[in-house]
Amino acid sequence: MRAHELAEPFPVVHLDDDAMAATRMLADEGLPGLVVVDDDGGPLVVLPGSQVLRFALPEYIEEDPRLAHLYAEDEADAFCKALAGKAVRELMPSKQYLPQRARDRPVVQADDTLVEVASVMSRQHSPVVAVVDPDDPNHVIGVVTLHRLLGAALQRS
Amino acid sequence: MTADTWQVVAAVAVFAGAYVAIATEWVPRVQAALVGAGLMLVIGASNGEAAFFSEDSGIDWNVIFLLLGMMIVVSVIKQTGLFEYLAVWAAKRARGRPYRVLVLLCVITAVASAALDNVTTVLLVAPVTLLVCDRIGVRPEAFLVAEALASNIGGTATLIGDPPNIIIASRGDLSFNDFLVNLAPVVVVLIGVFVLMSRWLFRASFTYDAQRAAAVMALDERRAITDPRLLTRSMVVLALILVFFSLHTALHVDPSVVALLGAGVLVLVSGLSSQEFLEDVEWETLVFFAGLFIMVGALVNIGVIEYLGEQAVDAVGGRYLLAGTGLLFGSAVVSGVVDNIPYVATMSPLVDDLVSSGDGSTQASSLWWALALGADLGGNATAIGASANVVVTGIAARNGYPISFWQFTRYGLIVTAVTVSLCWPYLWLRYFVLA
Numbered sequence: 001m002r003a004h005e006l007a008e009p010f011p012v013v014h015l016d017d018d019a020m021a022a023t024r025m026l027a028d029e030g031l032p033g034l035v036v037v038d039d040d041g042g043p044l045v046v047l048p049g050s051q052v053l054r055f056a057l058p059e060y061i062e063e064d065p066r067l068a069h070l071y072a073e074d075e076a077d078a079f080c081k082a083l084a085g086k087a088v089r090e091l092m093p094s095k096q097y098l099p100q101r102a103r104d105r106p107v108v109q110a111d112d113t114l115v116e117v118a119s120v121m122s123r124q125h126s127p128v129v130a131v132v133d134p135d136d137p138n139h140v141i142g143v144v145t146l147h148r149l150l151g152a153a154l155q156r157s
Numbered sequence: 158m159t160a161d162t163w164q165v166v167a168a169v170a171v172f173a174g175a176y177v178a179i180a181t182e183w184v185p186r187v188q189a190a191l192v193g194a195g196l197m198l199v200i201g202a203s204n205g206e207a208a209f210f211s212e213d214s215g216i217d218w219n220v221i222f223l224l225l226g227m228m229i230v231v232s233v234i235k236q237t238g239l240f241e242y243l244a245v246w247a248a249k250r251a252r253g254r255p256y257r258v259l260v261l262l263c264v265i266t267a268v269a270s271a272a273l274d275n276v277t278t279v280l281l282v283a284p285v286t287l288l289v290c291d292r293i294g295v296r297p298e299a300f301l302v303a304e305a306l307a308s309n310i311g312g313t314a315t316l317i318g319d320p321p322n323i324i325i326a327s328r329g330d331l332s333f334n335d336f337l338v339n340l341a342p343v344v345v346v347l348i349g350v351f352v353l354m355s356r357w358l359f360r361a362s363f364t365y366d367a368q369r370a371a372a373v374m375a376l377d378e379r380r381a382i383t384d385p386r387l388l389t390r391s392m393v394v395l396a397l398i399l400v401f402f403s404l405h406t407a408l409h410v411d412p413s414v415v416a417l418l419g420a421g422v423l424v425l426v427s428g429l430s431s432q433e434f435l436e437d438v439e440w441e442t443l444v445f446f447a448g449l450f451i452m453v454g455a456l457v458n459i460g461v462i463e464y465l466g467e468q469a470v471d472a473v474g475g476r477y478l479l480a481g482t483g484l485l486f487g488s489a490v491v492s493g494v495v496d497n498i499p500y501v502a503t504m505s506p507l508v509d510d511l512v513s514s515g516d517g518s519t520q521a522s523s524l525w526w527a528l529a530l531g532a533d534l535g536g537n538a539t540a541i542g543a544s545a546n547v548v549v550t551g552i553a554a555r556n557g558y559p560i561s562f563w564q565f566t567r568y569g570l571i572v573t574a575v576t577v578s579l580c581w582p583y584l585w586l587r588y589f590v591l592a
Contacts, residue, residue, distance in 0.1 A: 058291065059556040064284035066238045069380040070245060 004110035007131040007142030019086040042138040043130035160459035168202035180495040190448025197455035214454035226416025232437040237388040240281035241381035253370025255363040267311025275312035294369035299362035305549040313533035314344035321501035328505035333402035466510030477520040481527040488531025493538025523588035538573040540565035
């Protein structure tokens with residue numbers, strides 16, 4: 001089985017899209033993460049849901065998780081308001097952590113095998129990888145999710 | 158140990174090279190210290206026995222294990238949520254008024270720095286400060302800078318408050334009470350002066366918004382304490398450690414032994430995993446100290462320190478006020494530019510010679526306090542002068558509030574100039590006029 005056979009349609013977001021809208025899409029459509037594309041339309045990085053969550057929380061709660069206990073219930077419920085007015089670009093890992101080489105991006109070719117897809121997913125710690133046309137790396141055919149990959153692999157095992 | 162001339166030259170060159178590498182941060186300080194220590198062994202300026210077993214020219218295990226013990230104690234106390242509780246309690250007591258919040262946070266930081274150590278204290282206080290500032294609608298930079306400055310001032314008061322004090326205590330055979338009696342009084346005055354200065358220094362950051370201030374009152378500080386039993390046990394053990402530190406003269410138990418026993422008891426009663434109670438042990442710092450001690454010990458071994466000590470004794474010639482003045486201001490200047498730990502490690506054997514030459518007189522002993530005050534308070538001068546400053550600017554940057562070197566330094570220089578200057582009349586009056 002090849003990657004394009006597992007690929008399913010998946011929305012992509014651009015760097016300048018509204019972060020709140022992108023997060024809402026993540027929640028409404030039950031997506032495991034966001035595929036962020038660069039200005040040329042090529043997949044740049046996959047932000048897993050947990051990463052998006054990280055950006056909704058203030059950094060100081062990352063520094064000291066005990067501070068999360070201090071919030072009253074109504075304020076705790078509204079923690080996503082920190083995303084208001086921010087672009088997806090602002091949720092991105094800082095430049096030094098962005099993939100510098102093509103092989104570090106969560107991308108597979110349409111004709112890659114399941115092991116190749118699993119290898120990229122595992123190496124990138126990403127629950128989603130983008131599947132691109134081998135002749136046009138900026139054309140995203142779809143994505144392979146961890147759920148779909150494991151389902152296919154277990155069926156053959 | 159008798160040394161050949163080439164060994165002396167080589168040892169001094171290795172020491173100077175390592176010192177420059179540490180000061181300029183060309184390489185991580187732990188690497189510089191370890192390479193320097195290794196080279197000292199290679200050239201024969203030190204050997205295995207001297208480096209690992211000699212009290213005078215080897216690793217000072219009292220310092221290493223005192224630091225290790227206190228780091229474990231702090232790791233456990235950190236789990237209790239005490240600092241989060243205190244900071245939010247302070248912000249609520251201040252009714253969200255920015256200056257009052259800053260004063261209370263600085264006082265808490267200073268006291269905690271004296272009882273634990275200043276680096277850990279700012280690590281614990283800074284995140285909750287960001288939360289409080291977020292609530293009261295003020296930018297946090299001034300609050301974080303003020304806390305770093307307060308932690309360095311507060312840490313000066315005790316033997317365990319600042320790493321240079323631990324080195325001075327070990328080398329000068331000074332007790333916990335010696336530090337309390339000689340340094341705490343002036344530190345209390347300095348903290349008072351500092352919080353008054355802060356009203357002017359950070360005045361641009363005190364914009365009061367009644368509506369935002371009300372938001373801080375919605376925080377529930379009691380929820381920070383997730384394990385009251387652990388808090389109670391930790392406070393009892395910390396109190397016992399401090400009591401045993403202060404009973405050193407009567408019980409003759411070294412502070413390192415007290416800290417290790419206290420850490421052991423706390424580990425037993427806390428029920429925490431080794432990963433949790435070792436979380437805040439800064440292994441790099443401990444290895445850095447070990448390398449540093451071997452390097453300085455090598456200079457002792459080959460007679461360089463003895464030679465410099467004789468020169469210093471001749472130059473001072475009983476003029477201890479002049480020597481103290483030079484030590485106080487000179488240490489402040491040097492510590493503002495380079496890490497105060499290697500500076501104090503190097504200066505301590507020299508000061509020891511000077512104090513010994515005064516036959517234990519009060520005037521001669523005052524040189525220890527001049528060194529401690531100058532080195533500890535001098536660390537406030539620049540953003541890289543003390544570890545607490547580096548920690549705070551790092552946390553600020555990660556949270557989107559970068560504090561530039563000069564932004565920190567323009568406050569630090571003023572505070573250092575005022576606090577160090579105030580120490581001089583204290584030393585003069587206490588050890589020369591009223592002694």
